[in-house]
Amino acid sequence: MTVDWKLFADLAEHAGDRHVTLDDPGETVGDALETLLADRPALADRVLEEDGTLRSQINVLRNGTDVEQSAGLETGLEDGDELALFPPVSGG
């Protein structure tokens, strides 16, 4: 199973890439997030609180829908899912 992560705004810079494909993402969105962050410590610092939970202003999408509208990080994955992380931006 593969899933794609798309990273918005400064999260792409912290990740070093705007798109990341995971070949073995696990069962849930949370698993895929853990896999994404495992070898990207700068991104992990940016999106996680000190206790390891996701910062409240970081949104996670699965196929264009906020996972909070389903089972949050427990939402199950399917092959080909498009996941996204987006933060607020403030420039004007």
Next chain:
Amino acid sequence: MTDLRLDATQLERYSRHVIMDEVGPEGQRRLLEGSVLVVGAGGLGSPVIQYLAAAGVGRLGIVDDDVVERSNLQRQIVHGDDDVGRPKVESAADYVRALNPDVDVRAHETRVTSETIDDLVGGTDGERTDGYDVVVDASDNFATRYLCNDYCTLSGIALSHGAIYRFEGQVTTFPNDGDGPCYRCIFPEAPEPGTVPDCATTGVLGVLPGTVGCIQATEVVKYLLGAGELLEGRLLMYDAMGLSFETVDVRRNPDCPVCGDDPEIESIHDVGYEGSCTVSSD
């Protein structure tokens, strides 16, 4: 109430609006009766001010406490080279006066704070006795953005949100005519100051705020006309590099600190806006 029939000059000026069924003379009168406060006369504010003035929005307030710098001119197209060093609100107001004498432009050279926002938006400031129909958040910092959101949500005033980062933009509309959602339903609190770099640090593609600001102006015009489908319950994310748009559904969050079921924030005075825009401990 003023006589709102269109005169001959107005019929000519707005003829391309008036000829369309979706606008017509009645829609144009709504624009001329409309009042909009633009918070920020920078990259986003420039096209918003220009198109709303051209459209004949009757009263246009502009708030900003900055002066024009040469490094602004790559994207803040309401200002010109001769305006460097002038207050942005004066430069922008001059542009509006030169473009359309129908517009009553009000320049407020101040910062939007929890002390000033009620006077600015609610209309208790100086000579004005009536408030604004719509607030356009074209600001450049989270403190102002969360303050505009909280004030407009709590006061039931429509808010257009636009924000940019290097090559990307986010834009949505909160009519605030019901139970939400609001900006905090998407982003409950601001990132810690310093977490997200600003335009001066990261740079910004000059035309980017043009695209995003034009979408905000489009939304305001539709809101005043009462026509079309607003970006209500939808956050539009624009990527200039991929020239792609994505739309994310935005729903009211029952845990939202402003418009949720048990809101922590019942007044803007509950919040410390200089940090992460959360409820003050004192």
